[in-house]
Amino acid sequence: MPIVQFAPFSSLIQPSFWHELTNLKIDVLRLSDEALPISGSYSTGKSVKDRETGQEIALGCNLSIGSESFDKGFKPSQGSIAVLGTLKNYNTIDEFKAADKTVLFNREAERIWEHTLKTRDTSLLTQFLLITFADLKKYKYYYWFAFPAFVSKPAWEIAEDGWKDASSEFSSDALISIHSHLRAHPAPLPFFLVRSDATGTTISPVEAYSTFFETTPSSSQTIAFVDPSANPANPGWPLRNLLAYLRVLYPNSTSSVRVLCWRDTDIQTTWKSRFGVVEISAAASETSSRPAAVGWEKNPQGKLGPRVADLAPMMDPERLANQAVDLNLKLMRWRILPSLDLEKISTTKCLLLGAGTLGCYVARTLMGWGVRTITFIDSSRVSFSNPVRQPLFEFEDCLNGGKPKAECAAARLKKIYPGINSSGHMLSIPMPGHPIPPASVEQTKADVQKLEALIADHDAVFLLMDSRESRWLPTVIGAAKGKIVINAALGFDTFLVMRHGTRATSTPPNGKANPRLGCYYCNDIVAPSDSLTDRTLDQMCTVTRPGLAPVAASTAVELLASLLQHPDGVHAAAPPPLQNADRGGQQGDNENEGVLGMVPHQLRGFLAQFRNMHIVGAAYDRCTGCSETVLKSYENDGFEMMLKAFNDQEFLPALTGLDKLYDEGEAALESVDWDEEDEADDF
Template sequence: MVLQFHPWASAVEAPFWQVLTQRKMDIFKLDDSVKPVLGYYSTGQQVRVPGKDTTVALPARLCLGPAAFPDPEDSELSGPTRIPAFTFLAPGLVKNTNTIEDFKSIDKTALFKMTVDQIWDDITSGRAVLDPSLLNKFLLLTFADLKKFKFYYWFAFPALQADPAWTSDAMQEVSLVWTPAQTESLRLQYDQYRSQQPVNQLGFFLVKEGREAMSVARLQDWNEFFAGCDPSEIIVGFADPSSLDSHPGWPLRNLLAMILQQWKITKVRVLCYREVPGKQDISSSKLFAAQVASYSPTTDCPKAVGWEKNAQGKLGPRLADLAPLMDPARLADTAVDLNLKLMRWRILPDLQLERVQETKCLLLGAGTLGCYVARSLLGWGVRNITFVDNAKVSFSNPVRQPLFEFEDCLEGGKDKATTAAASLRKVYPGVNAVGHSMSIPMPGHPISSQSYESAQKDVAKLEELFEQHDAIFLLMDSRESRWLPTLLGAKMKKVVINAALGFDTFLVMRHGVGQDHAYHGSSGSTPLGCYFCNDIVAPTDSLSDRTLDQQCTVTRPGLSAIASAMAVEMMVSLLHHPEGVRAPADRADSEGDQEERTQQEKSGSALGLLPHQIRGFLSRFKNLLISGQAYDRCTACSDAILAAYEQEGFGFLAKVFQDAKHLEDVTGLTQMKEESEDLDMEWAEDSDVEDM
């Protein structure tokens, strides 16, 4: 009967596609030339069906794993470490196209013929005798869609066709042909052969039968090994990936072509070597005789077959959609941006997602406000978030602050800033989240001589962080802790968003950048104030001598999330305003004039109204949009304060930390208060005269 063969079934491991992706990005780039690749296979096996007295034949799989691409320092004959134990080498060629159009339109016939010609040349030149693994050469055509993690691929396993075809008798188990002693001798001899030969020799070998003992040798030892043997005694063995009882595996086709071409043998006994890995069991191996009717010497390459069929049983490529497996971080990037891109595509074409994404945000405070602000920033696709806080996670925090867990409170509590950053990276690995555990020096909080240097370092670090970031959120739990950041924000003209909470009220505001005479003088606009512009006193120590309820931020639980969300939305709206940090305030509200609101929406931020301050009242579920001007005697952003800081540096700050009233002296508030007191006295005297 005509000899038929069990075709290969490709089995590509997911890590192979990861390696291909890396090679494409870092090495191949636009180079689509053919590259070497290493596959492997094991001998065929049949597995028993659980609960039934039947077995199922496993497919003859040729596998590609993470080590498929040889390293530059590897030799041509790769060592055993390149493929798993009890497997056999199959060298191949891969051509990765740059576009799906190239993949579809490429001349596959020419690629296949190129591979067939290489196999035939290896046979006729004798290279395949020295390196039998070349008989297993295969071709892989791919296209890697790196955006969607989809991989289109098509395998070809070229096999030379004999004309006339080989015929064979029935395949028999070795136990029916050889004695148990001969079978065990064969196993021992092959194990010894495996331990002594390089990996490229293991898939094909010679066998000589003895009454008690068997011998195994390399193909290149044919003449010496079979010297004096009758042709009927010649046995050629190969590691058979087939598990079928009636069909040998695909590698035998090219082996028979080489036997016919090299040694002019038209009849040969074939050993299909099949083993159970690690169990010293070769009982499933088969033996049969193959023959061909005639042989005519030729140098012409025979015809070949070998393109793999797809899952539908037709000649065509396959698709590996590995989005769930490939790169979770890359998938997260796509998923995070999906909703934002849909907003831009469908609703708001002017949405500047890239600008928002590239904005580096500094969060001063990693408490309830800080945690909620950070999560909202992630929702907007912000990739750089830095926390500053000097506190540790306490047991009351996790229920109100979503970046902390109960375990963070144990053993005295972890640092809030670094823990919040680590938690944020768990939420989204693509974020560059960093935490700094440090204090912010405050007015009215004297620094001792021992802590002077430490305070100086904290100020220097804070200045550095301000320089490195684009938007600063003030999310602390005291008034005076906001003073130095307000000063630095005005000096560096940064986007500063302030959020403060009461029991059922909140304030969210964006700071102006001081008087900014050069800009506002030419534009005629009014500079907006900062958090301290409405005060006529310097911020003082509000943290000492506090009762328990004063030591905690006592608010309605939902208030922080509302204020935090509005703070982030205000920043994003500000980024979309053509005047940026100097954008004027929109004041229209639900009770205002519709025409005024329409005009402001048209000329302002692409996201709508951009107020200066939002004052919310949860008890009435109402928000008010308020605007306040910059105060020329402000203790944080006035020209006098900025000039004093510019001239004296940390020396000026040290005076403020020792005595907050120094701010009133510098800004002229002290003099104004004295003049006000004199005016009160004069009016009182006049009143007395009139009464008399």
């Protein structure tokens, strides 16, 4: 008699499975290569009709997995059979290639066999193994499936009449009854028993073999399984282990087995299911030792070897970018900083006041940290001197008078990464000491309102302008609204990067009162005034060493990242200056540190000596930028208060009491009795 030929499983992997594996690898598994449980499913065999010949063509005997395969409560679609599996993902292609496939395969086969003997449960008879390597930079996935199936010796043979239509053995009523019982069963049955007697046709799980057939003659006993094969001559792969199960547990009654290959999902006039009688020599060895197993899937070339899924060509480039841009950050969290909260950084909305050299470099570094909302404010246009120093502009942006810097920079960020939420606003920021003509008051008021709205809508504000007085208005608004304010300023070979302290009335979440840190104006007792009129060319341009701006910009962004990762956030205390001097770059020895290390107040960089100096500046109660006097005046009088500051250089000193300090200083100098004759004699 012919030997039974089984149709092997073919893997069918949905692209969503690879996307889910990517997320799992990056966010959960990281460097772990521990085996994971997954699930798959298969259904009855499918076939299609050839339009030219009219013949039925059997499709593959497919086992499918998708993104839902990782769910613990996996539920297959209606009519499908759930299959348990094991996933082992390797960290490198070399580890994947060098893995001992024989050991892995035999481990799974042994698990199936032991489970069968101990529990008589059939849930693991179609257990599968999947080994993978995910190349997350190129979106290539190397994988190899194994469907362990036990080898019968001698082999099973099919009776002389071979496989035939189930309708030749079962009446239509019997097949309808089987279909109804399967539908009514609480859980899909991959393997089941069929019994026909005077009362009709009934089914039961295979686990009930010893009792279900007690009073049924062998001619009415049928073993059935949901067959994923549509080949009329070859039953599907699950039958191999089902027969092995029957032989090892019931050797005395299973040398000849009536098999129903169930292939019908609906009641129909022409039934697709197949029936046959398979036999094995009664003298076959009756032993409980595990037989050999086979089941590694062949590749498309018909050879035993892994397959490759290349998703890059079929993926939306923007989606590829979305998954790839943060890869460096997530790898950083894998190996170095498991506690790094990337979401806190990515959701921080950043407002950049100034789209020049500092603004361009700050924006690029923010993108590198995963920030997804970046807004520019600038009042100027791109000039021919800009593109070589400001990396978000090109030569074409300078033509025809130049594009607005803020809008151009925002558009360029979207070209770099389409997933960024960037926008630009051409806006002139009013400044103290720069009087507002009566005809421009309404426009200035509108500009101030727009600036207030933008600062309110963002979490962090970067002051990157090229004058001292242009930083005053956003300093006041940022302090009043409790925003993170990061200041950066350039000299020829020096820079200042600092974070503004919190408002005096602000309370830290932990209730711990730290010394209040100053703002940009706390270090100076001179109120901001006009420094822009009558400037020479070298004063109008920021004359600085070319490498200084990227250093300062990166430092400003890293300061923000450190602040966001600190448990106290914007209220984080600054480390004492002397303690910073001899740290040697070590982290973790300062109670004020966060995940990324220290969070200094001010950093003054000196490129000539290639060194940074940490400075802590206390808040000043007469500060023209962040003192409670100024903030309450702004909150009470709004634009009217600002207009006085713009038009009258004496307003802010009078409001904060600096004018009295000036008077006291003058009085102290006048009270000194200078001996002019003695000074002359000294020379």
